[in-house]
Every structure is written in C-alpha cells, then in structure tokens.
Amino acid sequence: MxxxxxxxxxxxxxxxxxxxxxxxxxxxxxSMAKFGVLARLAAAAEPLPLSTLAERCACVRSxxxxxxxxxxxxxxVARAPDPRDRRSTxxxxxxxxxxxxxxxxxxxxxxxxxxxxxxxxxxREELLRLLKVLQPTR
Numbered sequence: 001m002x003x004x005x006x007x008x009x010x011x012x013x014x015x016x017x018x019x020x021x022x023x024x025x026x027x028x029x030x031s032m033a034k035f036g037v038l039a040r041l042a043a044a045a046e047p048l049p050l051s052t053l054a055e056r057c058a059c060v061r062s063x064x065x066x067x068x069x070x071x072x073x074x075x076x077v078a079r080a081p082d083p084r085d086r087r088s089t090x091x092x093x094x095x096x097x098x099x100x101x102x103x104x105x106x107x108x109x110x111x112x113x114x115x116x117x118x119x120x121x122x123x124r125e126e127l128l129r130l131l132k133v134l135q136p137t138r
Contacts, residue, residue, distance in 0.1 A: 024111040038101035047092035
C-alpha cells in the first residue's frame with residue numbers, strides 16, 4: 001500500500017478532522033477525550049459508575065479514571081459513592097461541567113458546519129452512507 005491508497009486517504013482525512021476538532025475545543029479547555037466523557041455523562045439520566053462510563057467511551061477503566069481525575073480537578077465532574085455497590089464510584093456532571101459541555105457542543109457544531117460547508121447536501125448524504133458501510137456492526 002502506498003500513501004495514495006483509499007485507506008491512507010481516509011486515515012489522513014480523519015486525522016485532519018480530528019486535529020480541527022481538538023484545535024476548536026482547546027480554547028475552552030477541552031479535548032475530544034474530555035468532551036466525550038462530558039457528553040456521556042450529559043446523556044445519562046443519572047451518575048454513571050466509572051466502569052459503565054469506560055464502556056460507553058470505549059476505553060479501559062484506567063483511562064477513564066485518569067480523565068475523571070482531570071475533569072474533577074477542573075470541577076467539571078464530581079465523584080460520588082454508588083448507593084447500590086459500596087465498591088463502586090460514580091461520576092456526574094457539575095453545573096460547570098454541564099455548561100462547558102454545552103459550550104463544547106456549540107463549538108463542535110460550528111466546526112462541523114465549516115468542515116462540510118463546501119460539500120453539497122447530496123454528497124454529504126453519500127459520505128454518511130459510505131461511512132456507515134465501513135463501520136462494523138456490533
């Protein structure tokens with residue numbers, strides 16, 4: 001395979017978009033990883049055990065622990081004991097965490113509009129269709 005293969009082109013495009021999103025979030029003190037944790041907590045109806053949060057973020061428990069440590073230090077997330085399991089700790093958004101999540105969401109939505117601004121609607125829909133084909137079903 002060479003650098004002009006479709007797979008390398010796809011990986012390059014994904015990396016470029018990832019860098020754009022990271023750069024867009026940086027001024028508000030977030031990364032894609034931090035935003036992902038905040039998004040999972042915002043979507044949850046209740047505080048989540050760290051093991052559940054790790055599953056939903058598709059990462060190992062030690063990574064979630066480190067991310068939650070950083071988010072807690074920034075007062076975006078709070079830890080609380082799990083009333084159903086004394087061995088478990090749950091994480092929940094603070095008011096500042098919810099506010100920063102919403103700001104991050106607005107930032108990413110604006111960046112998404114810019115990323116796709118030059119792509120006609122029919123081509124955007126085709127791109128989404130093709131991306132779904134490439135994703136394995138679980």
